[in-house]
Amino acid sequence: MGSTLCQILRVHQRHVKSLAQSLSRLAVEKSKGIDILILENVVDPRKEPYQLVAAPALQSLEEYKGKVVSLIEEYFAAGDVASMATDLSNLESPNYHHHFVKKLISMAMDHHDKEKEMASVLLSALYADVLKPEQLAKGFTNLLESVEDLVLDIPEAVDILAIFLARAVVDDILPPAFLSKTRKLLVDGSQGLVVVQKAEKSYLSAPHHAEIIERKWGGSTHTTVAEVQAKIVTLLKEYVESGDKAEACRCIRELNVPFFHHEVVKKALVLAMEEPAAEGKLWSLLIETAEEGLITSSQMSKGFTRISDSIHDLALDIPQAKDKLESFTSKAVEEGWVSAPFSRAVVSELGAGTVGIQEARAFKANATNIIQEYFLSSDISEVITSLEDLAAPDYHAAFVKRLILLALDRKNREKEMASVLVSELYAEVISIASIARAYTLLLQSAEDTSLDIPDAANQLSLFLARAVVDDILAPLHLDEISEQLVEGSLGREIVRMAQSMLSARHAGERILRC
Structure with missing residues (x-):
């Protein structure tokens, strides 16, 4: 499977070489560390047009x-x-x-x-x-x-x-x-x-x-993260008392930590959960900071992502936390701070969380046993029967995620078996929504997975591309999954890698042979 990218690159290299032979003029200019290829007068109109490309020279x-x-x-x-x-x-x-x-x-x-x-x-x-x-x-x-x-x-x-x-x-x-x-x-x-x-x-x-x-390095003259967090809480509480948005924005600006503004978003949402009477003021402040560009869209999205990741812990101290988060994300979609797929993912996650931690753990253990038995027997009908006996469709996304994670750490035989099983379970047993959710969860935790499996990014991109080739996911699903991932994350890069594979000539045949 890991050789697919290299194969695709070699195909593109041969295509570019062939195209270059049909050009009447090729000039290469180097300026300020940038290689610029100027391609003019393409004489064969049947070939794919190539435009002016500027790319940074590789840095050692x-x-x-x-x-x-x-x-x-x-x-x-x-x-x-x-x-x-x-x-x-x-x-x-x-x-x-x-x-x-x-x-x-x-x-x-x-x-x-x-x-x-x-x-x-x-x-x-x-x-x-x-x-x-x-x-x-x-x-x-x-x-x-x-x-x-x-x-x-x-x-x-x-x-x-x-x-x-x-x-x-x-x-x-x-x-x-x-x-x-x-x-x-x-x-x-x-x-x-x-x-x-x-x-x-x-x-x-x-x-x-x-x-x-x-405080370990007490000789520091710099503000620690804990001190910044304390200042954020203080300025938010002072704002709730005074209602002075201009002063609150000035305090946020004076913190001089634009890369940490997601903490302002998170703390504001937590405070709104703790003090319902302050919700209106705090939401108004977030709107103000967004409109004047004080808190960027990426920081705003990151703030919602962070509170979503910790919502089950918050719910232990704030009983209404889950209901509030669902309401906040819906309003955030209207403001354009987060995507609609992100909001749906939050609602789905909250719903799954109410079933109970013990039930989730029991399902995960059963799923692991079912998958390990399948890798030994190759009996798809037995897997279908076992899933139907468990009668837990809300956890089907967790099953698909577990299947692929276990396959990642095994040989190509088990990886192929995992793809075949997902294809067989699709629609009849497991819904498309659960399968899409499973891939979203896999990509959201890709950074952690890559710590244990160095080649995880490449393998996950192949699984994702294979799901499209098998007509389980539509290409549009990849865009929706990407929207639910943090900008610049490894998960988004994996989606891009899968899309690149799928755009290559004879992609279906190549991916199926992996």
Whole structure:
């Protein structure tokens, strides 16, 4: 399956070469690091027209590393987060950003507490908008794999890196599950494993650990994430009392954390859930910040995504939280902050959540047994009978998700069996809505999946393309699924990869042979 992309690229390369031979003039001009192909006078009208293309010249990893060292040194001197975000984005090498994460932390480890705090603040500020979650996780993984080298130059590297790791969890830029997953990847007895254990036992398990970790590098002159969160809550509560939107917007602007405005959205929605009388004022404030461009659409969408991800925990403290979120997302669709598919996904998730955690766990265990038995027997009729006996159509999306996840970590035989099973279950047993929901859930958690299965992105794109070829999903479904994913996420990139495969010549035959 993994060779499909290379095959498609070779086909396109041959097509481009053939086309180039029919041109009467080809000029190549290089200017400011950009290769520009000027193609004129195409003499064969039967061939697909090619337009002027401008693409950045490929930047080597060594060039990238040299540039980020200079950027980091400049950041430590000036402390300008906004400039750093712009400069890093301008490098146009997002796939190398894990090297930036590793270099930033390793350089900070050899500096004072001020620079260590600055590094943590920068990672939180760049998270999601500039640094994709999978790149951040990969950067930390690379650091953990190289601790033995770090301690040669920095004797206290184990303790410092443990603090950085715990801080990333406290700042919500690494999920707690990252620690358990990474622990399985590290060699027994390695220094990296010691770092993970120290982060868990010495820092994250301690009473009031968040406050302790946030203050660990007390020499910092920068505002911590916890302090920004506290300021956001304060300004929102003051606004509820005064109703002064201009003052509230001024306070948001003075925070000078545009990459963290999603927290303003999340805190405002939580406060509206806690204090129903304040809902009207808080919603009016969000509208004002959106209309004047203070909070961007991506930050607004991210705020709704974050509260949706934590809604089941919120419901434990706020009984009406789920009903409120459903109402908020419906209004957010009207304002254009989130898409209609996102709203439907939230409603579906809330409905599934009311059935009960124990029931969901029981279904997941049964589904795993059914799938494992199917991989051994290839008996599709037995799977159909078992699903009908469970009589739980609300969990069919979870079944399809589990099927594909288990297949991802197996050989091509099981991957093919999974695709065939989904095709057989389609319509008669499992609805199209459940299948589309399953792929959405898979892509939303693609970053976590790729930590355990390095080739997950490529494999998921093939499963997605195969679903279209098998007439289970329509091409339009891919667009709807993409709209439910965070902009710039790995999930959206997987959808794009699938669409690219499907647009190639003889795509159906090639994908079916994977």
